[in-house]
Amino acid sequence: MTNKQEGWERWAAILAVTPSVLAIAVFVYGFIGWTVFVSFTKWVTARPDYTFVGLANYQRILLGGGIDSQRFYIDIRNLIGFTVLFLICNIVLGFGLALLVDSRLRGEHFFQSVYLMPYAVSAIVTGVVWRWLFTPGTQQLGATGVNKLFESIGLGFIHPRWWTDPTVWYIHPDTMLGGFLNDLHLGFFTTANWGLPVATFSILIATTWLLSGNVMVLYLAGIRAIPTELREAAIVDGATQWQVVRHIYIPILTPVTLTVVFILLNVAIRLYDLTVAMTGKGPGFSTDTLAFNMFETTFRSGRFAHGAVLAVVMLIFVSAIVIPYLRYNLRLEETDR
Amino acid sequence: MSMTLRTTSIDSASHVTRNNRGINWGRLLLYMIAVIFAAAYLLPIFLLVLTGLKSQGEVSLYDMWALPRNLSLQSFVDAWKGSPIAAGLGPNFINSFLVVVPATLISSLMGAINGYVFSKWKFRGADLIFALMLFGMFIPYQSILIPLVRTLNFMGLYGSLTGLVFVHIVYGLPFCTLIFRNYYASLPDEMIEAAKIDGAHFFNIFTHIMLPLSGPAFVLTMIGQFSNIWNDFLFAVVVTNSPASQPITVALNNLAGSFSVEWNVQFAGALIAALPTLLVFIFLGRFFARGLVAGSIKG
Numbered sequence: 128m129t130n131k132q133e134g135w136e137r138w139a140a141i142l143a144v145t146p147s148v149l150a151i152a153v154f155v156y157g158f159i160g161w162t163v164f165v166s167f168t169k170w171v172t173a174r175p176d177y178t179f180v181g182l183a184n185y186q187r188i189l190l191g192g193g194i195d196s197q198r199f200y201i202d203i204r205n206l207i208g209f210t211v212l213f214l215i216c217n218i219v220l221g222f223g224l225a226l227l228v229d230s231r232l233r234g235e236h237f238f239q240s241v242y243l244m245p246y247a248v249s250a251i252v253t254g255v256v257w258r259w260l261f262t263p264g265t266q267q268l269g270a271t272g273v274n275k276l277f278e279s280i281g282l283g284f285i286h287p288r289w290w291t292d293p294t295v296w297y298i299h300p301d302t303m304l305g306g307f308l309n310d311l312h313l314g315f316f317t318t319a320n321w322g323l324p325v326a327t328f329s330i331l332i333a334t335t336w337l338l339s340g341n342v343m344v345l346y347l348a349g350i351r352a353i354p355t356e357l358r359e360a361a362i363v364d365g366a367t368q369w370q371v372v373r374h375i376y377i378p379i380l381t382p383v384t385l386t387v388v389f390i391l392l393n394v395a396i397r398l399y400d401l402t403v404a405m406t407g408k409g410p411g412f413s414t415d416t417l418a419f420n421m422f423e424t425t426f427r428s429g430r431f432a433h434g435a436v437l438a439v440v441m442l443i444f445v446s447a448i449v450i451p452y453l454r455y456n457l458r459l460e461e462t463d464r
Numbered sequence: 465m466s467m468t469l470r471t472t473s474i475d476s477a478s479h480v481t482r483n484n485r486g487i488n489w490g491r492l493l494l495y496m497i498a499v500i501f502a503a504a505y506l507l508p509i510f511l512l513v514l515t516g517l518k519s520q521g522e523v524s525l526y527d528m529w530a531l532p533r534n535l536s537l538q539s540f541v542d543a544w545k546g547s548p549i550a551a552g553l554g555p556n557f558i559n560s561f562l563v564v565v566p567a568t569l570i571s572s573l574m575g576a577i578n579g580y581v582f583s584k585w586k587f588r589g590a591d592l593i594f595a596l597m598l599f600g601m602f603i604p605y606q607s608i609l610i611p612l613v614r615t616l617n618f619m620g621l622y623g624s625l626t627g628l629v630f631v632h633i634v635y636g637l638p639f640c641t642l643i644f645r646n647y648y649a650s651l652p653d654e655m656i657e658a659a660k661i662d663g664a665h666f667f668n669i670f671t672h673i674m675l676p677l678s679g680p681a682f683v684l685t686m687i688g689q690f691s692n693i694w695n696d697f698l699f700a701v702v703v704t705n706s707p708a709s710q711p712i713t714v715a716l717n718n719l720a721g722s723f724s725v726e727w728n729v730q731f732a733g734a735l736i737a738a739l740p741t742l743l744v745f746i747f748l749g750r751f752f753a754r755g756l757v758a759g760s761i762k763g
Contacts (some may be wrong), residue, residue, distance in 0.1 A: 139666040140585035147578050147637050148593060154634045155600040158608035158615075165610055175614075227498055240749050241502045244509070247745035247752065249695030251713045252734045255720045256508040259727055262525065271525040279529065336505065341756055348757045397604045400697040404717050421606045426702065431610055442607040449602040457595055 159442065166435035173429045184436045195424075195433060199440075200320060201412045202420055208323040209331060210395040216335045217391055218384065221342025226372065228343065229350050239347070243340035250337065254404025257333035261289035261405075290329035293410035297322025324413035326406065334401060338394065342387050349383035350376065389452045396444045417441050512738075515731040516540055523728040539732035549724045551707060553733050556715035560694055560740075562625050563711055567632035568689040574633070575640020575685055576678055580670050582641065583648040584656055594645065601638035609702055616703060623705040631703055632693045639692075640685045643758055647681035648674065684755040687748055691741045712737045 166185070169178040188195050228239045245253065263286060264271035270278050270286060277285045298305045300317040308316050315321065353376065361371050399418035402408075408415040408423075417437055425434025515523065519536035546552030581587075582594045612631065613622060621627030651674075659669050697713045704710045707718075716737045720730045745752055 136666045137585070137587060140581045141587055143577050143666075144581045144593075147574055147641065148597070150634045151597050151600050151637060154608065154612070155603060156596075158611040159603070161611040162607050162609075224501065227494065227501075230494055232494060232498055238498050238502055239753075240745075241505050243749070243753060244742070244745060245505060246756075247691060247741040248509075248738045249697070249713055249741070251695075251697050251717050252738045253508075255716065255730055255734045256512060258720075259525075259528075259731070260508060260511065264526070269526050271528055275526070275528060336508065340505075344753045344756050393602060397606075400713075403697065404720060418604065418606055422702075425610060434606075435610060438604070438606040438609070441604040445602060445604050449599060453595055453598060457591070 162435050162438050162442075165432055166439050168432050170432045170435075171430040175431070180432075184432045188433060188436045198412060198415065198420060199417075199437070202415050202417045204321055205324060205327065205413070205415060206395065206417065207321075209327050209398070210392065212323075212327070212331050213334060213395050214388060214391055216331065217339050217342045218387060220335065220339040221387065222346050222380075224339065224343040225346035225350055226376075228347060239343075242343055245337050246340050248337070250400035251404045253333055253337050254401045254406075257329065257336070258290070258405045261329045261332075263288045263291060287325070287328075290326040290406045290409060290414060292325040293413050294325045295319040295322040295411075295413065296325065324409070324411075326409045326413040330398075330402060330405065330414055333405060334394070334398070337401070338391070341390070345383055345387055345390075346380065349380045353379055385452075385455070389448055392448050393445060396441060512731050512735045515728045516735050518728060520726075520728075523726065525727065539726075539728045540736065542729045543719070543733035543736055547729070550719055550722055550729075551715075553712055553715050553719065553736055555708065556710050556712040557736060559625060559709065560711040560713075563628050563632065564690055564693045567629045567636065567693050568686055570629075571633045571636035571640050571689055572682055572685040574637060575642075576644045576675070576681070577670070578637070578641040579644025579646075579648050579681070580674055582645045584653065584669075584674075585666070594641070597638050597641060599638075600635065601642070605635070605698055609698075613702060622703065623709060625704075625709055628700060628703045628709075628711070631699050632689075632696070635699075636689050636692070639688060639759060643685050643688070643755070644678070644681050646758065647678070647684075651677065683748070683751050684758055687744060687751050688755045688759060690744060691752075694741050 164177075167179055167181060168176060168184075169180050170176045187193065188199050190196065224242050228235050228242070232238060260272045262272045263274050269275070270283070272289075274286045274289075277283060297319050298308065298317050298321075300306065300309055300314065305317040308314065357375060358371055361375055366374070397418055398416045399422070402414050402416055402419055406414040408419055417440065421434050421437040421441065424430050424437060511528070514532065515528070516539050517535050517537070518532040518539070519534045520538055522530075522533060523539075542552075544552050544554045544557075546554075578597075582590055616622040616627045616631075619627075621630060655673060656669055659673055664672065695713065696711075697717065700711045700714045701717075704714065707715065710718075716730075716733050719725055719733050
């Protein structure tokens, strides 16, 4: 083969990926740049206004103290509370279900399919169903949804108000921990500004229903890749089932856990469809998210520059986890070769 | 020492007895847990079907869990065809197909070409470009929505199904490229070298050697893209502006948000909206799981 031909073919290869690379360059990177630019402008009506205003929009939303920044910090509060519970629930449940499916049950394929099935359902459908499941009913007319189910199996004393409950749980300043935080001049943490809205639990259960099967599949793939000799050797040496899980599975599965945490964080930050269909922003913004806020601010109120600030904040959060993850994964791949 | 030995032997002996004669309580417990979780996971779907099959007169929030006395498909008819109060989901269901099919096919094919180059024809900087492309898979789409709407408007695609197809192709490229790149990387380079010696060129090798072997990767991208696009809400709600051009997720959300629509019709609509991806899952579930692993573990 001649050199000339080689060169021609190399150009053919570059030409073949050019449409995609250009599309990504414009529609991802160009658009991100454009959004960042919008966040520095005066564009707060339907008509675009690219007058540069510096950091004014960021100041309004991050430091302003007005309704916009109040809502922003409520979103951050909701994000933190949701994320912590979401990670714990999905990792524990996903890993637990993976161990269960891996324990050579008869019909393991059936169980695996059932646990993964919600993943095939859209977040909108999930939101519609769970909104009705978590509609608590009234004292006068009786319970509905899961509360009704509790009632019929004799657990009627459990009747949470689910997503209709605007209560926020927080560390009360009168408690010992609250007093301690106050002494440390951290009184800020003993207000409803930092806490867990009760309505979060409804969103949490619905998202966990939707995604825990996904987590299970990832763990299951990891567990199946562990050589059986390793396990058998440990059992022969007298290790209990629990010790095998604790000292062999969990350490070996660290890369899977990293992937899972990465995916779940990404979902938590982008949370949108499900809350739209289920609760919207919820009573007292109790289920509001950055994404929901961004959509309303931008496309309902037409305050594009303010929406752009929220979008940029979301992008920064996501980048903070995606960039290290991609670097870690792509480097891992290099060492594979 | 002898003590330990004895306990061990007793343990294994009792294990054998348990397996042969009595009930193995540990196993039974595992089965019970598995069944309870399966029931809990199926509960919402069960409720969807249950409610959908009830006749209008029987539907009451307070008897949500009661079995239907008279089977009726009226809620499905109302959800699909519409009623005097609300438009039906039928046209939106078709819209979703009109978006999903071309977007899935085109993005898969483009992903195949990209994956071929990024695995077998690496030029200088190819790995970096691939990494930059992958980043596009993870961005919160909120960060591109404002320019996207402006640009689609400018291109005359805003509000149209064509616009939505275009959007799903572009933002589906990273995922499809990733799947094909990883798949092609697992095929031996020698195959290509041999073909080159035989005088095959860049495109011949792709169409005659790579594509015929690409079945497994196509299955993953097609299933992945099909369910992603079918279930998408964000792009759909931003890009389409009239009920006539809305995909089913948006229409279902509108139906569910309307206070005048009975919840049993909402449930029937939800089941209709979920059906295509559920069917794909039921018949191709193992590829579903495989695609999840392939799409997330290796960057």
